[in-house]
Amino acid sequence: xxxxxxxxTGAHDLRFSPNCWRSRLALAHKELEVExxxxxxxxxxxxxxxxxxxxxxxxxxxxxxxxxxxxxxxxEETYPGNPxxxxxxxxxxxANHLNWWANxxxxxxxxxxxxxxxxxxLTPEDQAYFRESREKRxxxxxxxxxxxxxxxxxxxxxxxxPTNLTLERQKWICGDAPAYGDxxxxxxxxxxxxxxxxxxxxxGTAIYNWNERMLDLFEGLGRMIEPKAA
Amino acid sequence: xxxxxxxxTGAHDLRFSPNCWRSRLALAHKELEVExxxxxxxxxxxxxxxxxxxxxxxxxxxxxxxxxxxxxxxxEETYPGNPxxxxxxxxxxxANHLNWWANxxxxxxxxxxxxxxxxxxLTPEDQAYFRESREKRxxxxxxxxxxxxxxxxxxxxxxxxPTNLTLERQKWICGDAPAYGDxxxxxxxxxxxxxxxxxxxxxGTAIYNWNERMLDLFEGLGRMIEPKAA
Numbered sequence: 001x002x003x004x005x006x007x008x009t010g011a012h013d014l015r016f017s018p019n020c021w022r023s024r025l026a027l028a029h030k031e032l033e034v035e036x037x038x039x040x041x042x043x044x045x046x047x048x049x050x051x052x053x054x055x056x057x058x059x060x061x062x063x064x065x066x067x068x069x070x071x072x073x074x075x076e077e078t079y080p081g082n083p084x085x086x087x088x089x090x091x092x093x094x095a096n097h098l099n100w101w102a103n104x105x106x107x108x109x110x111x112x113x114x115x116x117x118x119x120x121x122l123t124p125e126d127q128a129y130f131r132e133s134r135e136k137r138x139x140x141x142x143x144x145x146x147x148x149x150x151x152x153x154x155x156x157x158x159x160x161x162p163t164n165l166t167l168e169r170q171k172w173i174c175g176d177a178p179a180y181g182d183x184x185x186x187x188x189x190x191x192x193x194x195x196x197x198x199x200x201x202x203x204g205t206a207i208y209n210w211n212e213r214m215l216d217l218f219e220g221l222g223r224m225i226e227p228k229a230a
Numbered sequence: 231x232x233x234x235x236x237x238x239t240g241a242h243d244l245r246f247s248p249n250c251w252r253s254r255l256a257l258a259h260k261e262l263e264v265e266x267x268x269x270x271x272x273x274x275x276x277x278x279x280x281x282x283x284x285x286x287x288x289x290x291x292x293x294x295x296x297x298x299x300x301x302x303x304x305x306e307e308t309y310p311g312n313p314x315x316x317x318x319x320x321x322x323x324x325a326n327h328l329n330w331w332a333n334x335x336x337x338x339x340x341x342x343x344x345x346x347x348x349x350x351x352l353t354p355e356d357q358a359y360f361r362e363s364r365e366k367r368x369x370x371x372x373x374x375x376x377x378x379x380x381x382x383x384x385x386x387x388x389x390x391x392p393t394n395l396t397l398e399r400q401k402w403i404c405g406d407a408p409a410y411g412d413x414x415x416x417x418x419x420x421x422x423x424x425x426x427x428x429x430x431x432x433x434g435t436a437i438y439n440w441n442e443r444m445l446d447l448f449e450g451l452g453r454m455i456e457p458k459a460a
Contacts, residue, residue: 090317093405094324101331101392162331175323 003027006047006057009038010121015225016194018107021187022068023056026180028218030075030082034058041126041133069099072180085180095180098173102184109159110192110200113152115145117196117228149198156200160185160207167206171213178217186214190225197230233257236277236287239268240351245455246424248337251417252298253286256410258448260305260312264288271356271363299329302410315410325410328403332414339389340422340430343382345375347426347458379428386430390415390437397436401443408447416444420455427460 005024008017015021015038027034039046039055050057052066058074065074076085076092086092111118115134119142122130131142138145146152163185166173173181189211192200201208215222235254238247245251245268257264269276269285280287282296288304295304306315306322316322341348345364349372352360361372368375376382393415396403403411419441422430431438445452 084320087320088317089406090314090404090409090411091320091324093400093403093409094321094328094411096400096405097328097393097396097403097411098324100395104392104395162334163327165330165334166327170323170326173323173327175319175326177319179320179323181320181324181327 002059002061003032003034004059005034005036006039006050006055006059007036008055009040010118010126010195011123013038014121014194016118016121016191017055018102018110018187018191019054019068020056021190021222022180022183023058023071024221025183025187025218026068026072026075026085027058028221029085029179029183030079032075032079032082040123041129069096087174087179091174091179091181095184098181098184102188106156106159106185106188109152109156110188112145112147113149113156113200114192114196114198115142117192117198121195153198153200157202160200164205164207167210172210178214182210182214186211186222190222193227194225195228197228232289232291233262233264234289235264235266236269236280236285236289237266238285239270240348240356240425241353243268244351244424246348246351246421247285248332248340248417248421249284249298250286251420251452252410252413253288253301254451255413255417255448256298256302256305256315257288258451259315259409259413260309262305262309262312270353271359299326317404317409321404321409321411325414328411328414332418336386336389336415336418337421339382339386340418342375342377343379343386343430344422344426344428345372347422347428351425383428383430387432390430394435394437397440402440408444412440412444416441416452420452423457424455425458427458 005020005027007015007020007024010016024036037046044053047055047057050064050066054066056068056071058065058071065071072085086095119127119130134145135141163173172178173185189200192198201211235250235257237245237250237254240246254266267276274283277285277287280294280296284296286298286301288295288301290308295301302315316325349357349360365371393403402408403415419430422428431441
Protein backbone atom coordinates (compact mmCIF):
# COMPACT_ATOMS: atom_id res chain seq x y z
CA UNK A 1 0.00 0.00 0.00
CA UNK A 2 1.25 3.48 -0.79
CA UNK A 3 -0.46 5.25 2.12
CA UNK A 4 1.35 5.07 5.47
CA UNK A 5 0.61 6.82 8.75
CA UNK A 6 3.53 6.95 11.17
CA UNK A 7 1.87 6.49 14.54
CA UNK A 8 3.36 6.91 18.01
CA THR A 9 3.56 3.73 20.04
CA GLY A 10 4.38 2.85 23.64
CA ALA A 11 5.25 -0.45 25.25
CA HIS A 12 3.12 -3.41 24.06
CA ASP A 13 2.38 -1.50 20.84
CA LEU A 14 0.02 0.86 22.66
CA ARG A 15 -1.23 3.58 20.29
CA PHE A 16 -1.92 6.41 22.72
CA SER A 17 -1.02 9.63 20.86
CA PRO A 18 -3.98 12.02 20.60
CA ASN A 19 -2.49 13.73 17.57
CA CYS A 20 -2.10 10.40 15.79
CA TRP A 21 -5.67 9.42 16.70
CA ARG A 22 -6.86 12.60 14.97
CA SER A 23 -5.23 11.49 11.73
CA ARG A 24 -6.30 7.89 12.07
CA LEU A 25 -9.94 8.94 12.48
CA ALA A 26 -9.68 11.52 9.70
CA LEU A 27 -8.46 8.79 7.32
CA ALA A 28 -11.29 6.46 8.41
CA HIS A 29 -13.85 9.26 7.96
CA LYS A 30 -12.50 9.88 4.45
CA GLU A 31 -12.84 6.12 3.80
CA LEU A 32 -9.14 5.87 2.94
CA GLU A 33 -7.18 2.73 3.68
CA VAL A 34 -3.91 3.22 5.45
CA GLU A 35 -1.08 1.16 6.85
CA UNK A 36 -0.04 2.32 10.32
CA UNK A 37 3.67 2.21 11.02
CA UNK A 38 4.42 2.21 14.75
CA UNK A 39 7.11 4.62 15.83
CA UNK A 40 8.44 5.05 19.35
CA UNK A 41 9.65 8.37 20.80
CA UNK A 42 13.24 7.21 20.31
CA UNK A 43 12.73 6.03 16.73
CA UNK A 44 12.82 9.46 15.15
CA UNK A 45 15.03 8.08 12.38
CA UNK A 46 11.89 6.41 10.99
CA UNK A 47 10.36 9.84 10.26
CA UNK A 48 13.56 11.70 9.38
CA UNK A 49 12.46 11.62 5.72
CA UNK A 50 9.59 13.96 6.64
CA UNK A 51 11.89 16.77 7.76
CA UNK A 52 10.03 16.86 11.11
CA UNK A 53 10.59 15.27 14.48
CA UNK A 54 7.03 14.47 15.55
CA UNK A 55 4.27 12.12 14.51
CA UNK A 56 1.79 11.86 12.94
CA UNK A 57 3.42 11.88 9.54
CA UNK A 58 1.38 10.81 6.52
CA UNK A 59 3.01 9.49 3.39
CA UNK A 60 0.41 9.37 0.63
CA UNK A 61 2.09 8.15 -2.53
CA UNK A 62 4.79 10.75 -3.14
CA UNK A 63 3.32 13.33 -0.79
CA UNK A 64 4.54 13.69 2.80
CA UNK A 65 2.61 15.71 5.37
CA UNK A 66 3.52 16.51 8.97
CA UNK A 67 1.13 17.73 11.67
CA UNK A 68 -2.39 16.45 12.33
CA UNK A 69 -4.10 19.67 11.24
CA UNK A 70 -2.20 19.82 7.96
CA UNK A 71 -3.00 16.15 7.38
CA UNK A 72 -6.73 16.82 7.86
CA UNK A 73 -6.60 19.79 5.48
CA UNK A 74 -4.62 17.77 2.93
CA UNK A 75 -7.12 14.89 3.03
CA GLU A 76 -10.07 17.27 2.70
CA GLU A 77 -8.52 19.00 -0.33
CA THR A 78 -7.12 15.90 -2.00
CA TYR A 79 -10.22 13.72 -1.65
CA PRO A 80 -13.13 16.17 -2.07
CA GLY A 81 -15.48 13.41 -3.25
CA ASN A 82 -15.13 11.48 0.02
CA PRO A 83 -17.13 12.39 3.18
CA UNK A 84 -16.22 15.87 4.36
CA UNK A 85 -14.27 16.39 7.58
CA UNK A 86 -15.33 20.01 7.95
CA UNK A 87 -18.60 20.46 6.06
CA UNK A 88 -17.32 23.57 4.26
CA UNK A 89 -15.16 26.63 4.97
CA UNK A 90 -17.06 27.86 8.05
CA UNK A 91 -16.84 24.42 9.64
CA UNK A 92 -13.14 24.26 8.76
CA UNK A 93 -12.53 27.64 10.39
CA UNK A 94 -14.29 26.59 13.58
CA ALA A 95 -12.58 23.18 13.57
CA ASN A 96 -9.23 24.97 13.59
CA HIS A 97 -10.40 27.02 16.58
CA LEU A 98 -11.39 23.79 18.35
CA ASN A 99 -8.02 22.31 17.31
CA TRP A 100 -6.18 25.14 19.06
CA TRP A 101 -8.45 24.90 22.08
CA ALA A 102 -7.62 21.18 22.29
CA ASN A 103 -3.89 21.91 21.88
CA UNK A 104 -3.74 24.78 24.36
CA UNK A 105 -6.36 23.85 26.97
CA UNK A 106 -7.64 20.27 26.76
CA UNK A 107 -4.33 18.50 26.13
CA UNK A 108 -2.49 20.33 28.94
CA UNK A 109 -5.34 19.45 31.33
CA UNK A 110 -5.24 15.79 30.32
CA UNK A 111 -1.45 15.50 30.29
CA UNK A 112 -1.31 16.75 33.85
CA UNK A 113 -3.99 14.25 34.84
CA UNK A 114 -2.29 11.19 33.34
CA UNK A 115 1.38 12.22 33.10
CA UNK A 116 2.76 9.42 35.27
CA UNK A 117 0.48 6.94 33.53
CA UNK A 118 1.94 8.00 30.17
CA UNK A 119 5.44 7.50 31.55
CA UNK A 120 4.48 4.06 32.85
CA UNK A 121 3.17 3.07 29.40
CA LEU A 122 6.50 3.55 27.61
CA THR A 123 9.43 1.24 26.96
CA PRO A 124 12.46 1.86 29.22
CA GLU A 125 14.38 3.80 26.53
CA ASP A 126 11.35 5.94 25.77
CA GLN A 127 10.83 6.55 29.49
CA ALA A 128 14.31 8.06 29.70
CA TYR A 129 13.62 10.25 26.65
CA PHE A 130 10.18 11.26 27.92
CA ARG A 131 11.40 12.18 31.40
CA GLU A 132 14.28 14.27 30.08
CA SER A 133 12.34 16.11 27.34
CA ARG A 134 9.23 16.77 29.48
CA GLU A 135 11.13 17.82 32.58
CA LYS A 136 13.00 20.29 30.35
CA ARG A 137 9.71 21.54 28.88
CA UNK A 138 7.92 21.91 32.23
CA UNK A 139 11.00 22.97 34.17
CA UNK A 140 10.37 20.48 36.99
CA UNK A 141 10.23 16.76 37.79
CA UNK A 142 7.37 14.82 36.19
CA UNK A 143 6.01 13.97 39.61
CA UNK A 144 5.74 17.67 40.49
CA UNK A 145 4.01 18.48 37.20
CA UNK A 146 1.50 15.70 37.84
CA UNK A 147 0.73 16.80 41.38
CA UNK A 148 -2.63 15.79 42.87
CA UNK A 149 -4.37 13.56 40.32
CA UNK A 150 -7.85 14.05 41.83
CA UNK A 151 -7.52 17.83 41.50
CA UNK A 152 -6.18 17.51 37.94
CA UNK A 153 -9.08 15.23 37.05
CA UNK A 154 -11.58 17.77 38.39
CA UNK A 155 -9.96 20.45 36.20
CA UNK A 156 -10.12 18.22 33.13
CA UNK A 157 -13.80 17.45 33.70
CA UNK A 158 -14.49 21.15 34.18
CA UNK A 159 -12.64 21.86 30.92
CA UNK A 160 -15.03 19.46 29.18
CA UNK A 161 -18.17 20.94 30.76
CA PRO A 162 -19.12 22.96 27.63
CA THR A 163 -18.76 19.80 25.53
CA ASN A 164 -21.10 17.95 27.88
CA LEU A 165 -23.61 20.83 27.78
CA THR A 166 -23.51 20.71 23.99
CA LEU A 167 -23.95 16.94 23.88
CA GLU A 168 -27.00 17.21 26.13
CA ARG A 169 -28.57 19.07 23.21
CA GLN A 170 -27.18 17.43 20.08
CA LYS A 171 -25.90 13.97 19.23
CA TRP A 172 -22.44 14.90 17.95
CA ILE A 173 -20.14 17.88 18.40
CA CYS A 174 -20.51 18.51 14.68
CA GLY A 175 -24.32 18.27 14.88
CA ASP A 176 -26.20 15.46 13.18
CA ALA A 177 -23.17 13.31 12.30
CA PRO A 178 -19.58 13.04 13.56
CA ALA A 179 -16.85 15.02 11.82
CA TYR A 180 -13.43 16.44 12.61
CA GLY A 181 -14.60 18.43 15.65
CA ASP A 182 -15.71 15.16 17.23
CA UNK A 183 -12.38 13.51 16.43
CA UNK A 184 -10.42 16.33 18.07
CA UNK A 185 -12.04 15.82 21.46
CA UNK A 186 -12.39 12.04 21.22
CA UNK A 187 -8.68 11.70 20.39
CA UNK A 188 -7.77 13.49 23.61
CA UNK A 189 -9.96 11.05 25.55
CA UNK A 190 -8.38 8.07 23.76
CA UNK A 191 -5.02 9.23 25.07
CA UNK A 192 -6.23 9.01 28.66
CA UNK A 193 -8.12 5.76 27.99
CA UNK A 194 -4.97 4.14 26.61
CA UNK A 195 -2.65 4.90 29.47
CA UNK A 196 -4.67 5.46 32.62
CA UNK A 197 -7.30 3.75 34.79
CA UNK A 198 -8.64 7.25 35.58
CA UNK A 199 -12.14 7.78 34.15
CA UNK A 200 -12.46 11.25 32.69
CA UNK A 201 -16.02 10.95 31.39
CA UNK A 202 -18.45 9.76 34.02
CA UNK A 203 -21.01 7.04 33.25
CA GLY A 204 -24.46 8.39 32.48
CA THR A 205 -23.33 11.82 31.30
CA ALA A 206 -24.00 13.03 27.77
CA ILE A 207 -20.28 13.09 27.00
CA TYR A 208 -19.92 9.50 28.21
CA ASN A 209 -22.72 8.34 25.91
CA TRP A 210 -21.20 10.27 23.02
CA ASN A 211 -17.78 8.73 23.75
CA GLU A 212 -19.36 5.25 23.57
CA ARG A 213 -20.88 6.15 20.17
CA MET A 214 -17.47 7.41 19.06
CA LEU A 215 -15.86 4.11 20.11
CA ASP A 216 -18.37 2.27 17.90
CA LEU A 217 -17.52 4.24 14.75
CA PHE A 218 -15.56 2.64 11.88
CA GLU A 219 -16.24 -0.90 13.06
CA GLY A 220 -15.15 -0.07 16.58
CA LEU A 221 -11.77 1.38 15.60
CA GLY A 222 -11.41 3.26 18.88
CA ARG A 223 -12.05 0.08 20.88
CA MET A 224 -8.63 -1.24 19.88
CA ILE A 225 -7.71 0.77 22.97
CA GLU A 226 -9.03 -1.27 25.87
CA PRO A 227 -9.89 0.49 29.10
CA LYS A 228 -7.03 0.19 31.53
CA ALA A 229 -7.72 -1.77 34.69
CA ALA A 230 -7.47 0.28 37.88
CA UNK B 231 -41.54 47.69 11.11
CA UNK B 232 -42.65 44.26 12.16
CA UNK B 233 -39.25 43.04 13.39
CA UNK B 234 -38.24 44.06 16.91
CA UNK B 235 -35.28 42.98 19.03
CA UNK B 236 -35.66 43.61 22.74
CA UNK B 237 -32.19 44.62 23.81
CA UNK B 238 -30.80 45.08 27.33
CA THR B 239 -29.80 48.63 28.19
CA GLY B 240 -27.97 50.29 31.06
CA ALA B 241 -27.76 53.94 32.09
CA HIS B 242 -27.31 56.37 29.16
CA ASP B 243 -28.86 53.77 26.83
CA LEU B 244 -25.70 51.66 26.94
CA ARG B 245 -26.21 48.40 25.02
CA PHE B 246 -23.81 46.09 26.82
CA SER B 247 -25.45 42.64 26.83
CA PRO B 248 -23.33 39.99 25.08
CA ASN B 249 -26.35 37.82 24.40
CA CYS B 250 -28.15 40.74 22.76
CA TRP B 251 -25.05 41.56 20.70
CA ARG B 252 -25.11 38.02 19.34
CA SER B 253 -28.63 38.56 18.01
CA ARG B 254 -27.93 42.04 16.76
CA LEU B 255 -24.97 40.79 14.72
CA ALA B 256 -26.86 37.72 13.52
CA LEU B 257 -29.60 39.98 12.17
CA ALA B 258 -27.03 42.23 10.47
CA HIS B 259 -25.29 39.19 8.95
CA LYS B 260 -28.64 37.98 7.61
CA GLU B 261 -29.16 41.48 6.15
CA LEU B 262 -32.41 41.85 8.04
CA GLU B 263 -33.57 45.24 9.27
CA VAL B 264 -34.65 45.41 12.87
CA GLU B 265 -35.86 47.94 15.37
CA UNK B 266 -34.10 47.65 18.73
CA UNK B 267 -36.27 48.23 21.75
CA UNK B 268 -34.22 49.07 24.83
CA UNK B 269 -35.19 47.18 27.93
CA UNK B 270 -33.66 47.60 31.39
CA UNK B 271 -33.24 44.77 33.91
CA UNK B 272 -36.26 46.13 35.84
CA UNK B 273 -38.47 46.48 32.77
CA UNK B 274 -39.34 42.82 32.46
CA UNK B 275 -42.97 43.78 31.80
CA UNK B 276 -41.81 44.84 28.31
CA UNK B 277 -40.93 41.22 27.46
CA UNK B 278 -43.68 39.49 29.47
CA UNK B 279 -45.44 38.70 26.16
CA UNK B 280 -42.54 36.35 25.31
CA UNK B 281 -43.17 34.06 28.26
CA UNK B 282 -39.51 34.53 29.28
CA UNK B 283 -37.70 36.83 31.67
CA UNK B 284 -34.50 37.52 29.77
CA UNK B 285 -33.45 39.37 26.65
CA UNK B 286 -32.79 39.08 23.80
CA UNK B 287 -36.31 38.48 22.58
CA UNK B 288 -37.02 38.70 18.87
CA UNK B 289 -40.48 39.48 17.56
CA UNK B 290 -40.55 38.78 13.83
CA UNK B 291 -44.03 39.46 12.56
CA UNK B 292 -46.17 37.04 14.55
CA UNK B 293 -43.27 34.88 15.70
CA UNK B 294 -41.63 35.40 19.09
CA UNK B 295 -38.28 33.81 19.95
CA UNK B 296 -36.37 33.85 23.22
CA UNK B 297 -32.67 33.03 23.69
CA UNK B 298 -29.83 34.11 21.44
CA UNK B 299 -29.08 30.59 20.16
CA UNK B 300 -32.70 29.93 19.26
CA UNK B 301 -32.85 33.31 17.54
CA UNK B 302 -29.79 32.44 15.42
CA UNK B 303 -31.28 29.04 14.49
CA UNK B 304 -34.64 30.65 13.70
CA UNK B 305 -33.03 33.25 11.43
CA GLU B 306 -30.96 30.61 9.64
CA GLU B 307 -34.02 28.43 8.99
CA THR B 308 -36.44 31.21 8.16
CA TYR B 309 -34.16 33.14 5.80
CA PRO B 310 -32.17 30.42 3.99
CA GLY B 311 -31.54 32.67 0.98
CA ASN B 312 -29.68 35.25 3.08
CA PRO B 313 -26.00 34.87 4.05
CA UNK B 314 -25.53 31.79 6.22
CA UNK B 315 -24.64 32.13 9.91
CA UNK B 316 -23.32 28.59 10.19
CA UNK B 317 -22.25 27.47 6.70
CA UNK B 318 -24.16 24.18 6.99
CA UNK B 319 -24.94 21.54 9.63
CA UNK B 320 -21.33 20.83 10.67
CA UNK B 321 -20.70 24.53 11.20
CA UNK B 322 -23.97 24.81 13.13
CA UNK B 323 -22.98 21.93 15.40
CA UNK B 324 -19.59 23.45 16.16
CA ALA B 325 -21.11 26.92 16.61
CA ASN B 326 -23.34 25.46 19.33
CA HIS B 327 -20.25 24.00 21.01
CA LEU B 328 -18.60 27.42 20.87
CA ASN B 329 -21.85 28.94 22.18
CA TRP B 330 -21.70 26.70 25.26
CA TRP B 331 -18.01 27.39 25.71
CA ALA B 332 -18.78 31.13 25.66
CA ASN B 333 -21.66 30.65 28.12
CA UNK B 334 -19.79 28.38 30.52
CA UNK B 335 -16.20 29.61 30.30
CA UNK B 336 -15.73 32.94 28.53
CA UNK B 337 -18.70 34.82 30.02
CA UNK B 338 -17.90 33.79 33.62
CA UNK B 339 -14.28 34.90 33.10
CA UNK B 340 -15.38 38.27 31.71
CA UNK B 341 -18.12 38.87 34.24
CA UNK B 342 -15.63 38.41 37.07
CA UNK B 343 -13.24 40.81 35.36
CA UNK B 344 -15.77 43.62 34.87
CA UNK B 345 -18.46 42.88 37.46
CA UNK B 346 -18.19 46.17 39.33
CA UNK B 347 -17.98 48.04 36.03
CA UNK B 348 -21.26 46.43 34.95
CA UNK B 349 -22.85 47.50 38.23
CA UNK B 350 -21.56 51.05 37.74
CA UNK B 351 -23.09 51.17 34.24
CA LEU B 352 -26.67 50.62 35.42
CA THR B 353 -29.41 53.00 36.52
CA PRO B 354 -29.96 53.13 40.30
CA GLU B 355 -33.03 50.84 40.20
CA ASP B 356 -31.22 48.34 38.02
CA GLN B 357 -28.21 48.49 40.34
CA ALA B 358 -30.41 47.36 43.23
CA TYR B 359 -31.86 44.52 41.11
CA PHE B 360 -28.43 43.50 39.81
CA ARG B 361 -26.81 43.43 43.25
CA GLU B 362 -29.61 41.39 44.78
CA SER B 363 -29.96 38.86 41.93
CA ARG B 364 -26.21 38.39 41.37
CA GLU B 365 -25.31 38.18 45.05
CA LYS B 366 -27.99 35.48 45.34
CA ARG B 367 -26.56 33.67 42.29
CA UNK B 368 -22.93 33.86 43.43
CA UNK B 369 -23.68 33.48 47.14
CA UNK B 370 -21.48 36.44 48.13
CA UNK B 371 -21.15 40.22 47.81
CA UNK B 372 -20.38 41.54 44.30
CA UNK B 373 -17.10 42.98 45.55
CA UNK B 374 -16.00 39.52 46.75
CA UNK B 375 -16.97 37.89 43.45
CA UNK B 376 -14.97 40.51 41.56
CA UNK B 377 -11.86 40.12 43.69
CA UNK B 378 -8.53 41.11 42.18
CA UNK B 379 -9.23 42.61 38.74
CA UNK B 380 -5.65 42.13 37.48
CA UNK B 381 -5.79 38.41 38.27
CA UNK B 382 -9.24 38.10 36.67
CA UNK B 383 -7.99 39.89 33.58
CA UNK B 384 -5.05 37.48 33.28
CA UNK B 385 -7.50 34.55 33.46
CA UNK B 386 -9.71 36.07 30.76
CA UNK B 387 -6.74 36.62 28.46
CA UNK B 388 -5.62 33.05 29.07
CA UNK B 389 -9.14 31.84 28.24
CA UNK B 390 -8.86 33.61 24.89
CA UNK B 391 -5.37 32.23 24.11
CA PRO B 392 -6.68 29.52 21.71
CA THR B 393 -8.68 32.18 19.86
CA ASN B 394 -5.54 34.28 19.46
CA LEU B 395 -3.56 31.24 18.26
CA THR B 396 -6.27 30.57 15.69
CA LEU B 397 -6.36 34.17 14.53
CA GLU B 398 -2.59 34.12 14.01
CA ARG B 399 -3.35 31.54 11.30
CA GLN B 400 -6.66 32.62 9.77
CA LYS B 401 -8.46 35.93 9.35
CA TRP B 402 -11.73 35.06 11.06
CA ILE B 403 -12.81 32.44 13.59
CA CYS B 404 -15.07 31.01 10.90
CA GLY B 405 -12.24 30.96 8.35
CA ASP B 406 -12.33 33.20 5.27
CA ALA B 407 -15.27 35.35 6.34
CA PRO B 408 -16.98 36.19 9.62
CA ALA B 409 -19.98 34.15 10.74
CA TYR B 410 -21.76 33.21 13.95
CA GLY B 411 -18.64 31.81 15.66
CA ASP B 412 -17.02 35.23 15.30
CA UNK B 413 -20.10 36.96 16.71
CA UNK B 414 -20.12 34.72 19.78
CA UNK B 415 -16.64 35.79 20.89
CA UNK B 416 -16.88 39.39 19.68
CA UNK B 417 -20.14 39.87 21.62
CA UNK B 418 -18.41 38.88 24.85
CA UNK B 419 -15.71 41.47 24.15
CA UNK B 420 -18.34 44.12 23.39
CA UNK B 421 -19.73 43.55 26.88
CA UNK B 422 -16.38 44.43 28.46
CA UNK B 423 -15.77 47.29 26.01
CA UNK B 424 -19.13 48.85 26.90
CA UNK B 425 -18.72 48.92 30.65
CA UNK B 426 -15.04 48.86 31.53
CA UNK B 427 -11.80 50.74 30.84
CA UNK B 428 -10.00 47.38 31.17
CA UNK B 429 -8.45 46.27 27.88
CA UNK B 430 -8.95 42.55 27.39
CA UNK B 431 -7.34 42.27 23.96
CA UNK B 432 -3.87 43.78 23.83
CA UNK B 433 -2.81 46.04 20.96
CA GLY B 434 -0.76 44.26 18.32
CA THR B 435 -2.10 40.78 19.00
CA ALA B 436 -3.97 38.80 16.35
CA ILE B 437 -7.15 38.90 18.41
CA TYR B 438 -6.87 42.68 18.75
CA ASN B 439 -6.56 43.08 14.98
CA TRP B 440 -9.51 40.73 14.45
CA ASN B 441 -11.56 42.69 16.99
CA GLU B 442 -10.86 45.89 15.04
CA ARG B 443 -12.06 44.18 11.84
CA MET B 444 -15.16 43.01 13.70
CA LEU B 445 -15.85 46.57 14.86
CA ASP B 446 -15.75 47.70 11.21
CA LEU B 447 -18.38 45.19 10.03
CA PHE B 448 -21.90 46.30 9.08
CA GLU B 449 -20.89 49.93 8.67
CA GLY B 450 -19.16 49.99 12.03
CA LEU B 451 -22.14 48.65 14.01
CA GLY B 452 -19.95 47.54 16.92
CA ARG B 453 -18.38 51.00 17.19
CA MET B 454 -21.64 52.37 18.59
CA ILE B 455 -19.96 51.14 21.79
CA GLU B 456 -17.19 53.60 22.43
CA PRO B 457 -14.18 52.47 24.43
CA LYS B 458 -14.56 53.53 28.04
CA ALA B 459 -12.03 56.07 29.29
CA ALA B 460 -9.82 54.78 32.10
